Amino acid sequence: MGKLKLKEHVITREWCKGCGICVHFCPKQVLELDDQDKVFAARREDCICCELCELRCPDLAIEIETEQGSE
Amino acid sequence: MAIKDYIRERFFPHIWCPGCGHGTVMNSLLRALESLGMSRNEIVMVSGIGCSSRISGYVDFHTLHTIHGRALAFATGVKLSRPELNLIVPMGDGDALAIGGNHFIHAARRNIDITAIVMNNRIYGMTGGQFSPLSGYGTMATTAPYSNIDHAFDTVELAIAAGATFVARSTSYHVKQLSKILRDAILHEGFSVVEVLSQCPTYFGRKNRAGSAVDMMEQYKNDTTPIGSKAKKENPDLIERGIFVQKEMPEYCREYDKIIEKAMKGN
Ligand SMILES: Cc1ncc(C[n+]2csc(CCOP(=O)(O)OP(=O)(O)O)c2C)c(N)n1
Numbered sequence: 001m002g003k004l005k006l007k008e009h010v011i012t013r014e015w016c017k018g019c020g021i022c023v024h025f026c027p028k029q030v031l032e033l034d035d036q037d038k039v040f041a042a043r044r045e046d047c048i049c050c051e052l053c054e055l056r057c058p059d060l061a062i063e064i065e066t067e068q069g070s071e
Numbered sequence: 072m073a074i075k076d077y078i079r080e081r082f083f084p085h086i087w088c089p090g091c092g093h094g095t096v097m098n099s100l101l102r103a104l105e106s107l108g109m110s111r112n113e114i115v116m117v118s119g120i121g122c123s124s125r126i127s128g129y130v131d132f133h134t135l136h137t138i139h140g141r142a143l144a145f146a147t148g149v150k151l152s153r154p155e156l157n158l159i160v161p162m163g164d165g166d167a168l169a170i171g172g173n174h175f176i177h178a179a180r181r182n183i184d185i186t187a188i189v190m191n192n193r194i195y196g197m198t199g200g201q202f203s204p205l206s207g208y209g210t211m212a213t214t215a216p217y218s219n220i221d222h223a224f225d226t227v228e229l230a231i232a233a234g235a236t237f238v239a240r241s242t243s244y245h246v247k248q249l250s251k252i253l254r255d256a257i258l259h260e261g262f263s264v265v266e267v268l269s270q271c272p273t274y275f276g277r278k279n280r281a282g283s284a285v286d287m288m289e290q291y292k293n294d295t296t297p298i299g300s301k302a303k304k305e306n307p308d309l310i311e312r313g314i315f316v317q318k319e320m321p322e323y324c325r326e327y328d329k330i331i332e333k334a335m336k337g338n
């Protein structure tokens with residue numbers, strides 16, 4: 001059983017209002033807003049799956065999907 | 072259950088402004104319920120009127136969207152008739168402590184098993200930024216263009232004095248703590264009050280030049296501290312977070328049952 005690792009940042013674009021809370025408080029600066037002010041994972045490889053973006057999102061627009069890592 | 076199984080997705084995106092803390096309070100509440108493994112059928116949410124009160128439209132429990140300030144009165148009726156259900160009453164600061172102040176103190180005094188959540192943005196959000204009993208001295212509001220001279224209630228102290236048996240405070244920044252506190256509040260048998268500092272960037276933020284939602288959450292991070300911390304002793308202006316009171320006292324519905332039993336026995 002390996003550690004949980006990131007599968008995907010599941011983003012519901014229609015629910016995202018571009019408030020920037022997730023972008024600002026991500027401890028690894030993984031997230032950014034695109035030209036339409038919707039969040040996307042600009043540096044997904046830096047994600048540590050802390051889920052703080054998911055927990056703080058006022059719009060329930062972002063979800064961290066994880067999977068079981070190897071080793 | 073996943074978090075999305077607890078909401079009415081057809082009403083999303085919700086009406087709250089970008090960065091409104093009320094959405095985060097809902098998020099934390101859903102996680103608390105998920106961690107308890109509660110079924111939607113065991114929960115009744117009763118709300119009044121206000122931006123905060125809109126929450127009852129978005130969650131897929133038994134829900135009542137009632138009238139301004141009176142949510143606790145409706146909830147008391149529901150709880151007395153169906154004491155096996157879990158009652159959750161989210162309220163705005165105006166809803167809970169201006170028009171609803173009397174219901175609030177008397178629900179606390181009776182120790183009825185209801186979880187009251189005060190979503191405190193220090194303003195009337197829904198009606199355009201009037202000051203509330205939680206705005207505080209020196210704040211700006213549409214109804215206080217030269218600054219507010221009313222002093223604020225301390226929700227925690229008020230709830231304790233009124234007899235609430237579970238009293239806690241957290242913020243929309245401290246989501247892990249908030250979820251845990253909401254969980255404990257729901258499990259507590261008796262009247263629970265959880266005050267959550269929740270930013271209104273649109274009215275409180277603009278009127279008070281408090282910046283963006285992010286800036287307001289930074290303020291929650293910097294201006295609050297765990298109960299009894301060393302930081303609090305050094306800086307008494309810090310606002311304490313955590314559980315202030317958690318005690319066992321006879322619960323109202325159970326006491327009422329005893330009265331029914333007595334009465335049924337006759338004279
Ligand atoms: C009996 C009654 N009085 C006044 C109003 C107008 N009103 C609607 S919401 C509100 C206050 C909202 O402020 P708050 O309770 O703090 O909730 P928020 O919108 O800030 O979340 C008022 C005064 C009303 N709907 N009903």
Ligand code: SF4
Binds near residue numbers: 088123196272
């Ligand atoms: S007016 Fe304020 S409280 Fe109401 S939804 Fe907008 S930010 Fe939230």
Ligand SMILES: [Mg+2]
Binds near residue numbers: 164165192195
């Ligand atoms: Mg308010």
